[in-house]
Amino acid sequence: MTARGTPSRFLQSVLHNGVGRYVCQLKRISLIFSKKGQGSLGVRDFIEEGVVDFAKNNSGTVVYISPQSCRIPKIVAEYLNGNVKEETVTNKTSQEIAELITKLSNQSGLDIIRIRKPFHTDSPSIQGQWHPFTNRPLSIDPVGPQAK
Amino acid sequence: MSLLGMFWNQTVCLLQHFRGRKNRCYSLAVRAVRRAFVYASKARKAKRRSMRQLWIQRVAAASREQHMKYPALIHNLLKCSVALNRRVLCDLSITEPRSFQSLTALAHARRTEGLRAALGDGAEPPGVFSRITQLQ
Numbered sequence: 001m002t003a004r005g006t007p008s009r010f011l012q013s014v015l016h017n018g019v020g021r022y023v024c025q026l027k028r029i030s031l032i033f034s035k036k037g038q039g040s041l042g043v044r045d046f047i048e049e050g051v052v053d054f055a056k057n058n059s060g061t062v063v064y065i066s067p068q069s070c071r072i073p074k075i076v077a078e079y080l081n082g083n084v085k086e087e088t089v090t091n092k093t094s095q096e097i098a099e100l101i102t103k104l105s106n107q108s109g110l111d112i113i114r115i116r117k118p119f120h121t122d123s124p125s126i127q128g129q130w131h132p133f134t135n136r137p138l139s140i141d142p143v144g145p146q147a148k
Numbered sequence: 149m150s151l152l153g154m155f156w157n158q159t160v161c162l163l164q165h166f167r168g169r170k171n172r173c174y175s176l177a178v179r180a181v182r183r184a185f186v187y188a189s190k191a192r193k194a195k196r197r198s199m200r201q202l203w204i205q206r207v208a209a210a211s212r213e214q215h216m217k218y219p220a221l222i223h224n225l226l227k228c229s230v231a232l233n234r235r236v237l238c239d240l241s242i243t244e245p246r247s248f249q250s251l252t253a254l255a256h257a258r259r260t261e262g263l264r265a266a267l268g269d270g271a272e273p274p275g276v277f278s279r280i281t282q283l284q
Contacts, residue, residue, distance in 0.1 A: 002188045005162025125243035134245050135213050 008114040014081055017108065023060065025080050025108040029101065030064040033073035039090035040073040046094040046101075054098070058105055075100065079109025203234040210241035214252040224255035227262070228277060 017023055031047065033040035047065060055063045075097070077085045085104065089097055128134070155174070159181050163171050170180040208218035225232065230251070232240075241248040254277070261275030 002162055002184050004165060005184065127244045127246045130210075130242050130245045135249075 003114070006114060007111070008116050009111060011115050011117060011120045012110065014108050014110065023080075024058055024105060026058070026061045026077055026105045027080050028062045028064065028076075028078040029104065030066060030076040030078075031073075032066050032068055032070060032076065034070050035067045037071070037073070039071075042092040042094050042097050043073045043089055046097040049094060050098045050101075054101060054105075061105060075104070077104045077107075079107075081109040083109040083111065085109075200234060203238040206238045207234055207241060210238075210245075210248055211252055214249055216252045216256055220259055221252060221255045224258040224262070225251065228254060228258050230254070 013019075014025055017025065031043055031051070033043040033047075035044075051063060051065065055061070073089050075087045075089055077087070079085070085107075087100060087104070089100065092100070155178070159177070162184070163177055163181055165171075166177075166180055166184075168176075170176045204218065207221070211218055211221045232251075237248070237251070240251070258275075258277040261278045264272060265274065265278065
């Protein structure tokens with residue numbers, strides 16, 4: 001994949017999350033599965049065991065369980081910045097689905113594309129960024145109050 | 149399941165910025181995309197080389213502003229066991245000019261001591277910057 005052909009972004013956190021308090025960026029998580037399909041077995045097991053604990057631990061996230069007649073079970077995660085991420089979970093075990101859901105809840109909603117630099121500062125220069133006159137001696141003497 | 153459809157679906161995002169008919173016509177686009185991938189693969193090695201070259205250029209320019217040459221700076225910082233790599237030195241020279249000035253001063257002092265020790269034939273006392281301390 002080319003660098004110019006594929007999108008890229010700089011490293012950032014959503015609204016400096018974590019500097020003060022931490023807000024879980026996962027807004028809504030919907031588990032779409034079928035009541036009788038083979039692929040949804042893992043999802044059904046996870047709903048029996050782990051979903052309630054997950055919902056209690058992450059009180060800021062709304063968990064929707066929607067049994068529908070669907071061929072492929074999905075997990076739809078919506079984030080506070082509006083991004084929606086869909087993951088298909090056919091033939092996954094309950095353990096794998098639990099790990100996947102923790103991964104989704106730890107993510108911020110920012111796009112998973114190439115990050116240009118693995119660091120970011122708001123104030124890169126403390127002593128003042130270099131400009132052509134930083135190391136030049138002054139051409140005139142300092143101007144003081146006028147001597148009368 | 150047309151190959152044409154698959155091709156356009158997968159690669160149309162990364163050939164949007166190509167010039168001319170390479171972004172519209174299948175035969176030309178196939179060749180252009182393959183070349184783009186080849187260039188991207190080759191460039192990953194070349195990027196490391198060119199970044200290092202850029203850092204060296206910048207550090208050399210900054211040290212020449214402080215009346216010191218790049219090889220002398222690097223060698224004397226090494227002798228003072230200041231293990232700053234070229235990337236960090238480049239960033240310091242841009243964002244922290246006074247710190248870089250003091251690093252060049254350190255290297256200059258070590259250099260003069262080294263020259264005195266080499267040319268003075270032991271008559272003068274050993275220098276401060278060339279003392280080798282044992283870490284405990």
